[in-house]
Amino acid sequence: MKLAIIFGGSSYEHEISIVSSITLKSVLKKTQKIFIFVDSQRDFYLIDENDMKSSFFSSKEYLKKAKKLSLSKGAFETKSLLGTKKVEFDVALNLIHGRDGEDGKLAGILEFFDINFIGPRVEASVISYNKLFTKLYAKELGVEVIDYVLLRKGEQKEIPFSYPIIIKPLRLGSSIGVSIVKSEDELEYALDVAYEFDEEVLVEPFIEGIKEYNLAGTLADSWYLSIVEEPKKEEFLDFDKKYLDFSRDDKVQEAQINENLKENLVKNFKQIYNPLFKGAIIRCDFFVQEDRIYLNEINPIPGSMANYLFEDFENLIEKVATNLHKEKKIDINYLYINNIQKAKGKA
């Protein structure tokens, strides 16, 4: 199997997507792979594996050395004087974090152009990218979420929580624009920061000392679930730290939790995953307080694909790639138009 790793994108997480893809280059040792870069202008480039270093992108060397690709049905293509040539691969892996990758655009493009891919489909992308939709969906499935209010730029609304609270732009990942607000006099500044990134923000109570557990997995021919990790946390992971987090490839320690909690985390994960996230390897971040489990967020394209949480990540990619669900073919037979024309002919 040959894998095409698509990364970059017009996204605040463009750079961490580069870091993620470089990490996967070393993690996926046995897998044949190629790399497709989406630059800030949303042009596609075929990147030679030897050029997969961060400086190749930050220096803009790719503009001179890499081949530009165009997209056509079923393929990315290179162009030369001799015509166009299809770039050969079996399955793409959507590794664009944030906008373009996680907001449903790339999913829509790849489905429309009939390119097999690992990653969330359009609906799954929208539900996980928008933190309000995530909450509505989870609640509908009986998965608890932390209480919240939605604020819109310019709108005055009472915040019904006592401080500290947490302010999050509605649509970004990787903690960008997120603030913990300890008292009312810090609120305005925190809102200004969040509104820089999104015209809608979510406000939640910030619960000190709440436990956090991450669980990743996928449903291919059967369920493949990772170990449960209790991520290290400072009061709050800032972007620099998160950024380094995306280059992780060391296996982590399994969280020391009882079987009952573990089973319940798995139950909640499966409830969220199936069937909406089929085709994707996702990581769900949960909060736990006094045995109650809350879904914090769904990462449909986690940093470096959360490879460090799996026993045999390379096998996992293979399993997902060979069990992808294709869109249903729709037969268009022009029955209605023909009938109408017949009816008109008789009139």
Add this chain to the structure above:
Amino acid sequence: MKLAIIFGGSSYEHEISIVSSITLKSVLKKTQKIFIFVDSQRDFYLIDENDMKSSFFSSKEYLKKAKKLSLSKGAFETKSLLGTKKVEFDVALNLIHGRDGEDGKLAGILEFFDINFIGPRVEASVISYNKLFTKLYAKELGVEVIDYVLLRKGEQKEIPFSYPIIIKPLRLGSSIGVSIVKSEDELEYALDVAYEFDEEVLVEPFIEGIKEYNLAGTLADSWYLSIVEEPKKEEFLDFDKKYLDFSRDDKVQEAQINENLKENLVKNFKQIYNPLFKGAIIRCDFFVQEDRIYLNEINPIPGSMANYLFEDFENLIEKVATNLHKEKKIDINYLYINNIQKAKGKA
């Protein structure tokens, strides 16, 4: 202003999209326009205005006579021996009903390729295309919806409503796969029909004699709202009748309702519309029973754009086209990568 009407698509509503576009050809008399057809294979074709007849598509004449288009940044292009040539237009109108058009794929493609368009964005598409998401979203905004249960193929679940009930595939428009079920012995067949189209279906109580009102509109430089229509109904519009419905261009009678109800319909419409549906002209279909208003569905690309509900539809298109909101540009400066490289250099 030159408008590019995009229609067709790999959709059960492919044929009614053709009907819609032919209708708009005659409705938009003063507007300069071109037509881009997406065939069942998802190839793009530039259609000459004189060829905009249903037989041109049903006979597959377009395969011989129309120019194939490819998509590149900011443009659709024709290819010839002399090279590629950009197809000139200012704004596209997404007129693909159902899959591809209303499920977020085309929105994702047009945004990614930086083509201005009238139509729902990716999030708005997903929320209106999936009837469960529509309900969750409406409820969150305080807009009432008819009670429901979600069923999945193969799943046994008690239906908590008395008959008659209505069965709907979760993701289709235009009444496809929808049945009214009068008693339990009709249920299995109706579910089989619905599962032909979607693996998830919604079950609702069917409320006899409920009033239905449609209201269309958009928010451009200001609000533009249509008259309220009380659609003619037989017990139920079947697909053939709906199909003819998409060719409507006669102005309709305003529904005879009191000011209070009208105001409340408008209030609910605006609540649903803003800000999620900006850029689109949508039609909301409401049910009313004893002064309670329920959102039945959101049509983010209504048949023939609900032109017949507006006083001056041509002006409306112009207003929307000139007030489109562009995606935020994201500045990618490689600050993090450069910092890391600097840090490494010093180490």
